Amino acid sequence: MTTDAIKAQALDSVANGVLITDGAGTILWANRAFARLSGHSIVQLEGLAITRLAFVDDQVTLGRLWHQLRETGAFAGTVEFQRPDGDVVRIELRGRAVIEDHHVLIVAVDITARQDLDVLAARMAQVLDAVDRTVVTTDLDGTIESWNRAAEQLLGWRASEVVGRNVADVAVPPWARGAVDRARSEVITSGTWSGTADLARRDGTLIPVQATASLLRDADGSVTGMVGVAIDVSEQLQHTRELALNNGWLNSIARHVGTGLVTLDHRGRIVYSNPAADQLLMTTAHPAVGGSFTNRLLGVDPFGNAGTMQQRLIGDEFSTLTEDEFIEDRLVRGDGSVVPIEYIAARLPRDDSDDRGWVVTFRDITDRLEREAAWREQVATSQWIVKINEALDNDRFVLFAQPIVDIASTRVVQHELLIRMLDDDGTLIQPREFIPTAETHGLMPAIDRWVIQQAIGLAREGHAVELNLSATSLNDDTLIHVIEGLLTDSGIDPGLLVFELTETGLAENFDTAAAFLGRLHTYGCHLAIDDFGVGYGGLTYLKSLPIDIIKIDIEFVRDLLDNATSRNVVSAVVALAQVLNMKTVAEGVEDKATLDALQSLGVDLAQGYHLGKPRPVVDVIGQGKDKR
């Protein structure tokens, strides 16, 4: 083998492509590696201009390389060859002129793969620069290898200033370096670490971050370093702090506000209740949460607003619940008691509208209602006082008369006089409207005097009449003298007058009443106990008062036919009246069956709608006016 052959065999065995061209670039010889690299056979290559292997653009590049060769005797550059199979390979060419025979020796290295890696690395660097998270790679000792743009912005150091330095010296405050060491150990042992930390910026300020760190490995799995990713959470922490603060405020307000506050789910069940709500609901024994709030509302408010909250929360009625309107209702408390409340309900601001709940504030309005009722009563009382006085001054009282019938003979034996007041527009006002005010404001003696005058007028015409006497009139010392004077002046038969007093009236001032009634009885007037059986616990007063008539309360008469105990009461009253030589009158007789029952029980007299409704006295028994 010649020396040249030995050299050629040696060049064939090297991994890189080797070729020899003449001075114009025509290939004279190529080794096997170059043939593999170019995709041509050695035979095809020999005699081929090297420019034919390159793309058109790179042919220009080759021209520049040859120019460089002529100038310097060598060249280096990269070109892309297109192989016959269509693949493109990037070749690094290094050429040197062999002066003695005007040949050029060229070494060709395939850098296609290396080029791809460079591209990938450049892209990764761009990606890392583009992400808004701080990404830093280090070796296992913490020496910084890369530092992305977000890290520059967050920490104030440029990459060129920190690469090669230890990350602990650059970005970790001195007091936290121990923690960093522990985190690094954890990464090395378990492969990853995450947590929160304060990083130091270049200006010395601290910035809270949420960080993770992981091991970096090469293609064969060997550990080559670490990568740390950090997110600035200062804004998030600020929001969290503000949220916590706001929550604290809200909780504080909710807990200390005197108004009850509950939040409800969409079915009206309590999700949260503040202490004031617990107190109003009285949930000591039963926790409020989980129980229905709406079930506790009775839905009948003092002003008659229609619909309970329960109803308002169901189906289409949702929309009718306005959020700026206080609604009055009654709330059942834990002990079963009922308290008036007012509440306002607003929907909870949630996105999932199907399950939106409610926030309800409510408060006990007992005091307010009582105050308002007292005000209304005061106003009404003032108005009644004015009306009563005007009625007295302007003769606007009128008398009605209701017949009282002897049951056995069915004959009307007397009439009960019942007072009414004429309003400004001529309508009649029932006594229950104005008598309470008159009794509490000292107006009854004047009214009673007016009635007594009318009654005496009727008696003068020969009519037997019953008139009601207020208990408060008994305290009027002059009234008995007035009656005495009227009886004397009129010359009537006092027996035509029956004065009625209720048991309650007697009980309130027994001694005064006894003296008053005693005087009336002395004059020859008759006395009746009204509403007998309901007003007074003991009945011993019957032994000491000159009572002539017992008027059995309507309560015992109304259910006489159905209630055996009522019949027993009536029977006992009749027995007592017989023993005491009194007559009995049943009030409120509304049908014949009751009348028959009363007769069978021995009741003497009866009155009621069945026997005659109250009618104006002038229509029933005459003018009745005292013409004196």
Add this chain to the structure above:
Amino acid sequence: MSTAAGSGDRDLERDQAIADLTQAIGDREQDLADIDQRRLDAEQGELEAQAAQGRLTEIDASLWQQAISAAQDRRDSHQRSLDAAQVGRDGHQQHLNTEWATERPPAPSPSSPDVTRLRIERALERARAAEARATAAQARAQEARMREEQRLKDLQ
């Protein structure tokens, strides 16, 4: 003109009539209280039925149970006052019975046998009514005991 004995009779008759009326009113009050109790029993039954049908949550059932229990407590308290009043009336009636027993017999007259018979009949009637009241009171006490037992059972 009445004799002294006759006047005493009338006083006793009057006191007895007042006592009878007081008792009749007391009986009626007890009657109304019994109606109240029956309504409460009905409400209790309705509550249990609603709870059994799952129409009330456990918490709500418990709440309403407490409301009914509070009403029952008030009823029981009222019943105790009625019982106390009845004890008072019974005592008074016993006193009147003693008075009747020691009262001098009426002077012989054509009407005396009738008056005596009437008094005996009334006394018997009162005794029967008192017995009926005692039976009813016993039944009420038994029901109250059962309610209390049930309440204790519910608490366990």
